[in-house]
Amino acid sequence: MESRASTTLMSTESRDYVCPQCGETSTVTTSPYLHTFRYGSGESAVDLTVELPLRRCGACEFEFLDDEAERLEHEAICRHLGVLSPTEIEKIRKSHGMSRATFAQVTGLGEATLNRWANGVKIQTLANDRYLRLLALPLNMQRLKRFGSSAQTSSSSVNHNGGKFQALNESDIVRHQQGQRSFSLRKAA
Ligand SMILES: [Zn+2]
Incomplete structure (x- = not known):
């Protein structure tokens, strides 16, 4: 000891x-x-x-x-563990001008988890701590944002109801819609 x-x-x-x-x-x-x-x-x-x-x-x-004493005690523990304190985590998020909801969406970290870290209820794992340190770099955040926007367009076919039959149904729907192109709903100019 x-x-x-x-x-x-x-x-x-x-x-x-x-x-x-x-x-x-x-x-x-x-x-x-x-x-x-x-x-x-x-x-x-x-x-x-x-x-x-x-x-x-x-x-x-x-x-x-x-x-304040509670916060300082918690920060002493974070320093001892070598991980970011709640204030430092919040600083990273704010440096990107993001709300907690947006930060959660882009990083894949749950909003509830972010709240627990910010309130000092839980301390992040070493892996998440290192992830957070990488997130401090603007270039990494830009990459994640781009990744997030391209992942969202394809995620509908992955996440929707999961099973194989659902996926088949969805591709059927897509094909059907494509086949209907001639019946465009777009108004004539
Ligand atoms: Zn008194």
Whole structure:
């Protein structure tokens, strides 16, 4: 088992923190708190140390950690595993100006999966992490977009209902339509 310390820059944005005990907002101050926690189990277990923002309410003296601490802890785990953090994954998506739905469609990654990564509910596998790193390169994304648009035109015959008979029926329909070319519905100019 090894021990690893990491320093993290805490966000300096000013916002009002609400004391969960007494509900006061103006009395909450923040100070750095060095937190060590165990990650993993057995021989692969490590102690990770991360600096967290500890909030303290001046009115009732209640001390608490919030969602920012949760995010920083999760990022420490991602750093330890050598994978992209949720913020870094989102940065890749946003660099292409894509919504999560579009990003999911182009990359073949499920939208639900992307949501779980972004919320820190799940951490991507090493294979997906490497895939994501390749997706950061604009040229790779352009290729995927082109691949996606050509795959979509042919996918209707592959995905529709699956079975052989369905596929035969579909090609029948196509042939039938082609045979009807003389009965064009296009209006005469
Ligand atoms: Zn309080």
